[in-house]
Amino acid sequence: MNKKFLAFGAVALASATVLSACSAGGDASSTGGAGSGSLSIYAWAGEIPDSVIEGFEAETGIDVTVDTFDSNETMISKLAAGNSGYDVVEPSQYAVQLMVERDLIAEIDKSKLEGFDNLAEKFVDPSFDPGNTHSIPWAWGTTGILYNEACTGAEVTGWSDMWNPDYAGKVYMLDNMLSAYIAGLQVNGLSATSTDEAEIATATDSLLEQKPLLGGYNSTNYADLVGTGDACIAEAYSGTTSAKAVEANPDVHYIIPEEGGTLWTDSFSIVEGTANEDAAYQWLNYTLRPEVAALVTDDASLASTNAAALELVADQSQVENPAIYAPADSLTNSEFIVDPGDALAYFQDGWTRVRAS
Amino acid sequence: MVDVNTPRTSRAAGYLMLLPAVAVIALLVIVPMVVIARDSFAVSDPLGGNLGGFTLDNYAKLLDPVYAKTLGYSLGMAALNAVVCTVVGYIVAHYIATRPAKTQPVLLVLVIIPFLTDFLVRTFAWITLLGSGGPFISLLRLVGVDAPSLVPSQLAVTLSLLYAFLPVAVFPIYASMRSIDPSLKEAAADLGAGWWQTHARIFVPLSASGLASSVMLTFVPTLGVFVIPVLLGGGKDPLVGNLIVTLFTEFRNEPLGAALSMVVLVLMLLSVAAAGLILRARSNRKAGAV
Numbered sequence: 001m002n003k004k005f006l007a008f009g010a011v012a013l014a015s016a017t018v019l020s021a022c023s024a025g026g027d028a029s030s031t032g033g034a035g036s037g038s039l040s041i042y043a044w045a046g047e048i049p050d051s052v053i054e055g056f057e058a059e060t061g062i063d064v065t066v067d068t069f070d071s072n073e074t075m076i077s078k079l080a081a082g083n084s085g086y087d088v089v090e091p092s093q094y095a096v097q098l099m100v101e102r103d104l105i106a107e108i109d110k111s112k113l114e115g116f117d118n119l120a121e122k123f124v125d126p127s128f129d130p131g132n133t134h135s136i137p138w139a140w141g142t143t144g145i146l147y148n149e150a151c152t153g154a155e156v157t158g159w160s161d162m163w164n165p166d167y168a169g170k171v172y173m174l175d176n177m178l179s180a181y182i183a184g185l186q187v188n189g190l191s192a193t194s195t196d197e198a199e200i201a202t203a204t205d206s207l208l209e210q211k212p213l214l215g216g217y218n219s220t221n222y223a224d225l226v227g228t229g230d231a232c233i234a235e236a237y238s239g240t241t242s243a244k245a246v247e248a249n250p251d252v253h254y255i256i257p258e259e260g261g262t263l264w265t266d267s268f269s270i271v272e273g274t275a276n277e278d279a280a281y282q283w284l285n286y287t288l289r290p291e292v293a294a295l296v297t298d299d300a301s302l303a304s305t306n307a308a309a310l311e312l313v314a315d316q317s318q319v320e321n322p323a324i325y326a327p328a329d330s331l332t333n334s335e336f337i338v339d340p341g342d343a344l345a346y347f348q349d350g351w352t353r354v355r356a357s
Numbered sequence: 358m359v360d361v362n363t364p365r366t367s368r369a370a371g372y373l374m375l376l377p378a379v380a381v382i383a384l385l386v387i388v389p390m391v392v393i394a395r396d397s398f399a400v401s402d403p404l405g406g407n408l409g410g411f412t413l414d415n416y417a418k419l420l421d422p423v424y425a426k427t428l429g430y431s432l433g434m435a436a437l438n439a440v441v442c443t444v445v446g447y448i449v450a451h452y453i454a455t456r457p458a459k460t461q462p463v464l465l466v467l468v469i470i471p472f473l474t475d476f477l478v479r480t481f482a483w484i485t486l487l488g489s490g491g492p493f494i495s496l497l498r499l500v501g502v503d504a505p506s507l508v509p510s511q512l513a514v515t516l517s518l519l520y521a522f523l524p525v526a527v528f529p530i531y532a533s534m535r536s537i538d539p540s541l542k543e544a545a546a547d548l549g550a551g552w553w554q555t556h557a558r559i560f561v562p563l564s565a566s567g568l569a570s571s572v573m574l575t576f577v578p579t580l581g582v583f584v585i586p587v588l589l590g591g592g593k594d595p596l597v598g599n600l601i602v603t604l605f606t607e608f609r610n611e612p613l614g615a616a617l618s619m620v621v622l623v624l625m626l627l628s629v630a631a632a633g634l635i636l637r638a639r640s641n642r643k644a645g646a647v
Binding site for chain 1: 403406421488509587592610
């Protein structure tokens with residue numbers, strides 16, 4: 001063992017440490033048996049249960065490959081680079097807008113769809129994709145508050161509780177610009193989809209004011225933190241992890257803030273220029289079936305966009321879990337977070353200041 | 358067969374053998390760097406596209422004091438981690454180097470073994486270790502100290518950074534320590550040098566090159582860390598790595614992210630060059646003294 005070998009070992013270790021951090025996003029994949037044709041899907045991690053893929057493969061004989069991503073931006077940059085090889089993608093609402101403008105997803109021929117009328121009303125003709133020309137919503141959820149009542153000692157009703165100095169050091173915000181601004185805007189009585197420079201500046205001031213109270217910004221394990229009480233109150237997405245935290249601990253609650261609610265939805269779109277268009281339409285039609293759509297709740301603890309699927313969910317306690325299906329009356333004023341367009345610059349400017357303060 | 362005794366052919370053969378390594382470095386290191394360097398002068402559009410062209414706007418935007426603040430904090434954290442790793446690495450390396458020759462390789466392998474596990478998994482392990490339900494806090498409570506969770510805290514970040522980069526520090530220090538003649542230690546003891554003097558006047562100066570490598574090998578990659586501050590530090594004080602990730606993803610601004618990456622790269626090169634100059638000045642002084 002000489003010096004050079006040791007030095008090399010050290011360099012290799014250093015680069016392995018850094019590189020493994022890079023790959024932490026990870027691409028998992030699963031493949032099925034051989035059959036006629038193939039379909040390559042690029043979807044959010046954890047949003048397409050294996051049961052859906054296996055059922056589709058068994059019925060059509062199409063060989064499905066699923067790769068996963070954990071941010072819209074990763075997915076978009078991969079598609080924008082060209083020749084991604086994907087046939088179907090699963091963008092969130094604002095990502096649909098971006099991908100339409102960048103010609104990354106194809107217009108959907110409605111005449112080839114079966115079961116489109118199974119979709120719940122709020123996902124038909126949504127603000128982010130009028131007429132559903134480019135996207136068929138699959139799963140939806142909300143951005144709300146997850147809190148531990150043993151820690152807060154009181155019921156939490158809205159965003160203003162996240163500015164409560166009593167919880168100093170135990171307040172967590174999502175580590176995501178647009179999600180953080182939902183709280184920043186709505187706590188001031190403003191619309192979460194505001195594109196007004198002065199309103200965004202007001203929200204920035206509120207977020208700056210809140211920062212000393214924060215335990216941190218976290219989009220990764222906030223549900224665990226609330227579960228253990230290391231966090232009293234956290235801005236949270238509904239869905240799998242929040243639902244588990246609510247189920248596991250009776251003190252943990254998920255609410256839609258009284259100041260307003262916001263919705264997110266992840267939809268299936270067909271990649272522009274796909275070589276497997278027929279298989280892609282077969283996928284859209286298969287996932288529009290109520291009994292298939294119900295599996296996203298049963299096997300992934302996510303809310304289905306399919307109205308006819310609700311009564312087919314085997315475990316109805318999931319439909320009653322507010323961290324999966326937010327109660328309808330809490331969503332009366334809710335809106336989708338859409339792409340801010342040119343106002344993105346105001347958000348970026350403010351967010352950079354908040355993060356570096 | 359190449360006749361290794363003929364200098365010309367051996368040189369040609371040597372270059373030939375270097376080719377795969379050079380090709381790998383060119384493909385995996387130089388090409389991506391050129392792409393990033395090129396992108397840092399490109400124009401971006403609000404949709405996240407890269408329009409090409411040439412502009413200095415990206416660098417102009419980095420003059421915002423917000424970036425200087427984050428860079429300063431990152432450099433500070435990297436320097437702190439380099440010092441902590443090198444001090445602890447020195448102790449570990451000295452321990453290993455003074456064991457019997459047979460046990461040394463075993464100890465070195467033990468240093469490496471945890472690093473066969475994924476970086477992210479090891480980071481999550483620290484959350485469990487230092488979190489409120491973890492063994493450390495439980496122990497403190499057992500002796501009557503009502504300690505809050507150590508996650509998030511600066512201490513958790515420092516500990517986990519030390520853990521992540523320690524082997525990188527141990528190896529070069531161990532390498533230079535192995536070449537120290539053991540009889541020097543005996544001579545020092547004979548001449549009445551205590552523990553402190555033996556280290557300060559014999560081991561530290563003679564392992565200086567290893568210590569310098571250790572500082573550089575921990576300082577430079579710490580500047581690129583972005584997972585640890587989020588998971589263990591609460592993500593309130595971003596390192597420059599976090600900013601670069603944000604620029605590339607949420608801000609949809611590849612050119613600005615590329616420009617910030619270039620600034621970090623230049624800072625890294627400057628620090629390596631500075632360390633090289635200091636070492637050379639040192640060895641020149643020594644040569645002059647003889």
